[in-house]
Amino acid sequence: MNLVSLLRLLPLILSPSLLYPVESRGGEKDPLLHPLSGLAHHTYVRTGKRLLEEQSQKRVDLAKGYMSNSDLEKAMKDFTQRCGNISRMYRIGKSVKGVPLWVIEISDNPGKEEAEPAFKYIGNVHGDEPVGRELLMRLANWICDNYPKDPLAELIVDKVHLHILPSMNPDGFSLRKRGNANDIDLNRDFPDQFFSVNNEMGRRQPETRAIMNWLRDIRFTASASLHGGALVANYPWDGTEDRRRSYFPCPDDETFRFMASIYSRSHHNMSLSKEFEGGITNGAAWYPIYGAMQDWNYIHADCFELTLEVSDNKWPPANELPTIWEHNRKSMLNLISSVAKTGIHGKIFSSETGRPLPGSVMIKGINHTVKAGRAFADYHRLLAPAEKYEVMATMTGYKSKTTIIRLEAGPMALDFILDPEVSNGEHRLESVCDCSCTTGGSGLEVMGFLWNSHLEVYFVLVIVLAFVCILLLRKRARLSFLRHSRQQGGGPKRAVVA
Template structure:
């Protein structure tokens, strides 16, 4: 998302009296210094956001001072991987237009290994002139490393989630200090759209967009968030509407997304206090519609619940304010990742025939959305709003469907399924031991040698077992005879 509230003030009110007001931290939220009516504030916000798309002011070198360059960011990622190799792995998902690697930090107690655990990804710097996310994501990675086995929340995340952090999706835009990438394309309008045939031509998509799409084909993510600047709100699908009108356009998992967005907003220092967005959250189409966005594409095509997080009222605040922005957003980022294991339903799906995991589909009655279980472990992780009753159904071709009714409370619930085949599966018939006419004499002779040797070995073992049993029987008979003689003349108990 890309709304700049402070930019709108600078454009419209700077000449009147804004310059005389004291400047507060950029993540103001509910602490805005001006008291506009809801209507006027909303109109200005909408106009300002649209204006920021068309007019992209040049960012001066003085404003960029204090932020890591792309070279410094790459160095910080590599150093993190070396320092925290016990809980991390560094890999690249591709390159930008200018050939800058898109580095990802994976954080887990078993990095690089496939586990029956949910995965979450953070993506920063989607727009080149919104760099706060790339700085905060490096701080998040280092905080987790420093607090593993010391802080319960850090330990919970590292042991139970595979966290993937892409600090910058648009390194070229950052270097150019502008919103779009090196080809002057807005990456958050470059994904296939559900309502309009935008970006359907694979060859016309940007390399950064292709990298994200390929990444999600290779890896399954349960949840995700991209970090933006220009407002202070947690945005959730849908981002667009079918008729292009600005209206609340709910996706099938609207309640679950509201819960996710609220989890971030309530943990934030002041996002939930927003006078513009109730509770600090908003439906994207209700704020203003966009098309070709990454958020909706994640949910539709990758089975990933993604939020668009606006974490700073100013797109490119002074680097001096980064420590404050980090403290304001730290608990929100941690709690959002931890919510993957603290809420929702989780489990594994097996076959009753051979006990193997099944990549079955999980559906919820009344919610037109399907989650797929993992192929290796048959594990699934379904984000759902707590405090609701759900009918869960598991479907797998060749197996009988199975369902159950659950009441999901505040904590996560584990529900495993064992599916029965639709028809009784019979073991395949063993091939006859005799060779057909295609076998030659040498093959027959070799088989006879093998089988003859096997029969001889089995016969010897069997003879030894019979001899041992005969010895035991003979010994017992002798023992009973001696005992009978010893007890002669004594009265024995009677069994009825």
């Protein structure tokens, strides 16, 4: 081979795609990992195989057989008309080009806050991965068609609030590209725990802001986003502190592995993967990315989110969609129902008033706190089955309470009744003293005489009265709890009060 031939081959030899082989999470590898790509927010590396696939797909109409954005909106409106008794449609924001981001909620009481876990599915995060938007509409229609005759559909409608956003990136879909209309990868646009490259609110994309505001309005227990280009259930963390590829577990690693396995094992063949053991992977162990949506969900919204790769082909022919749906249907349904069928669920009450307290629940050894809701003080804490968990409930102004449980395959109802840091008896004793000090001189002398003469008797009476009041209030709190439990009905069978 002569010198001229070698020079012609040099660009190919030094090609980044050959030096750094790329896996496919949503189709691309993050630029921050690549020493030749800099920090460009939307510069990606592709393998030769991926380029050939994309070039061949450009020769045909990719969208043939897929719903357009207007078709999708019409399908959602038709659905809420057909299934209006269990659904509603609402908007969480708009895309760069002003396309509404529509959501369907499915519940026996849509639009009403209840002491039930909420789950969300998001599709089409990347514009060139449209399978998710099609699967999510099929999911909604399956639930409507099978409620209440199918037990799984009945459980989801009656015990979960399901929210479906079929397309987070309608502009990218229209443009047939990964990023949004500003060419930004929306799954790299969230605030990151390790690097502040995209922490400026003014530069955040409208689609990203819509998701963040959505999670401030609704307290989701768990969620998943649907992607294409591989077949695996991905869980946090997505990034590492040193940007190196390595397994980087979050505090709830066991729980996330459990959730990912629910999806993988219910899938037609995901768990049989030769590339990913059990069909699941830690994000950073696959390849690190930064500004990912699932990490932000867990850190800032107590929402346990998975990133699901549901199709080896990012944009398969539309005639393959029925098969892809059948392969993923059971997994999608089981993941939703898991928020009601596993973990611990309950409320936090005040022993003083019997009213709900919006406190927090912590697990010893897991550095992550789950907050109870304000309206009902209900919490839904996802956990993998285990021999023992030490669970603690806390609330400002109240004494924390801890109990040890054994969590089996099913859910457990665990309520907490917290005592105030200062008892009623102490409050009453202080009020007697305060009142006596503000009376006139003659009254003060009489009270002083009575107090000095019968100090021991009064003290015993106050203690007895305080004790009786505490017992009555505790009884009222327990009755209130039982009344709430009967109103909810059908929840976890094993009820525990701490």
